[in-house]
Amino acid sequence: MSTSPDCDVIVWGLGGMGSAAAWRLAAAGARVIGLDQFGPAHDRGSSHGETRIIRKAYFEHPDYVPLLTRAYELWRGLEQGLASPLFHEVGLFLAGPPESVAIRGTVAAAQEHSLPLERLTAAAARTRFPGFQFDDGFEVVWERQAGYLEVERCVLAQLEQARNHGADLRFQTPLLAWHEDDWGVTVETRQGRLRSRSLVVCAGPWSRDLVPGLEVRRKPVFWFPAPEALTLRQGAGTFFFDLPEGQFYGFPSRNGGGCDPATFKLAEHTGGDLVDDLLGVDRSQHPADLEKIRGFLRRHIPGAGLEPTAHGVCLYTLTADHHFLVDRHPDFSRVVVGAGFSGHGFKFTPVIGQALADLALRGGTSLPIGFLAWQRPGRTIPDFR
Template identity: 35%
Template sequence: MSNLKVAVVGVGSMGSMALWQLAKAGIDAVGFEQFGLAHERSAAGGESRMFRTAYMEGADYVPMLKASRKLWQELEAETGQSLLNLNGALMIGPKSDERIANVIRSVEEFEIDHEVLDSAEAMKRYPQHWLDSDEIAVLDREGGVIRPEMAVFTAAERAVELGAQLRENCRVDSIVESGSGVRINADGKDEEFDKVIVTTGPWTARVFPQFADHLVPRKIVMTWYLSKKLDDYSSENFPAFGRVGGEIQTFGIPALEGTMTKIGSVATFGDVEVPEDLHRDVDLAELGAINREVARCHPGLESTPSRISVHMDAYTTDEHALVGPVPGSDKVFVLGGYSGHGFKLAPVMGEIAKDLAVDGVTSHPIAHLAPERFTV
């Protein structure tokens, strides 16, 4: 048992997993969450997220994604909860698109179980999609769907079972290095820690103003569509998908509850100046692009949404996260700015956070995510 005492500030997507990993390692860990557990004020809301290993954002992520899948399954085994459904994921777009090239590179370099379908083959197998003649679909058989709110709740509760403390509705007002440790002031009380892991999502730039020029919270809008043929969009018949090459980049999730199919835009809906004041209304004109893509690419779905929800995430200028020690410190670590594509990585990010707090280093490949790239 380590004598280390570690705080996790923000028990959401990444923080819940960090708390679980710390507790699992026998570390004295305390999680601070300013809202209730598994709230939907940031990036974990919306009841579903896609898991994929054939990665559009670059093959550098694949080793972490494979490690993350193993950890998702470990969390399921420890808790008996079903969190990850590996029903496959389709990556769709023009073969010439750089993001599709990244997908092909990912599956070939890392021997991901996959199949490449031309447009005719893809539409025959998955008539829920319409493809242009120059488009292909890469079926990532190691992909699927995650339940985010349940995952955050499950990881945090498992951490508590293993000995961690969880302080909900407890806002951290300051984090100050003091001598050999770090002092946290939360709800008017000071407490000393050896290390602090900050996973505050859209609030990250408020905690670390030095990143403010490169890190901004943005509004995310999720949309669900109805169909007369519900079975066509079940998880058995309709893999999760990501699509590029159209008017906007889109993603989709099967009808998990047997009613509506989630088709969303990867585009964001404006910067959020004050995270507490996230504006949750959506003008119908803002949905024009996603509705046009649904009408063009998904002939079996109604082309206007029956359900809309609003969330937010922190985006960096290069759309890659900040993961590592805060520049100039060996006691405070940041994991933030996942730019809309982080949830699938949450368990491995929790392990990385634990590694950094306990050992100062991690074996996972995070050099491209180093926070100092924005401060040098």
């Protein structure tokens, strides 16, 4: 068999992570072929729905903060030359009981990394964030360096950078099968066979075929009529509530004015039905999902309309500990995996893309991703089941 490769690296999946990996690989001079089963910035996986929160004081674990510092730099670099920013630094408040995971974790990460964070009582927050209702005893923390990313535009910008650096990006091209041999990796598509030195897997929910223990959940997202206080023109930012009944987050209204009614996006971070058939996900609006989100609205955003103006469904791919998996595959030396981004990965895409590129091209990275390894202290991926 010929040993002449078609490229250095094949990127499997060109959503959030794959678009970034293709960009960082091509920018490093690698010959890249990227494959996706759907079109650019499609709405069948995990990287759609207008917006994603970005924040630095990371309650999930302080070890994410150095990665976020690099991600912030890469996002700012990526948006240079674009007509409008990708990253809107409008701030974020998190609210909940002081002992809640989000409040405790945000404060701890800010302290460990000397990040600016304001701490407010419920009474102070009521004045500061009109439009929201905070229970007595809540603590509210405000991170001004946080905000939101325009998710589809980010994916498209990463794809464009990849192309500008010479990557060959092929859409409507499912990867049907692959195998590794001593020489490299061979991938099958309907258009034929491709050979490369290595394979970077960024298949999102579809990664669960390769990574045991991943769980995919259906996540409904709603848009509701916004009170004036939740509009960008009133200085509203993003928000996250950690409540005993669940974690809820949302974005300021980005439209409104003129004839447009102002609407804002709201969703629950916790919960979600398990998904078996990834291509047959039920994308209809479920009454139970709507009732739960309305319960949150009535209590915490009383001026909002209760009839959704739009609804969507997105997929979370969760590891058991909800931390990402970014590593070489333990059984295939030429395969690198970025998976299990557990509903909080988008803000990291450029830096994870860089880490995946380093792993594929050099076998290692100087980025601090040890805590995201396939085998972590006291835990291996099979234990996630």
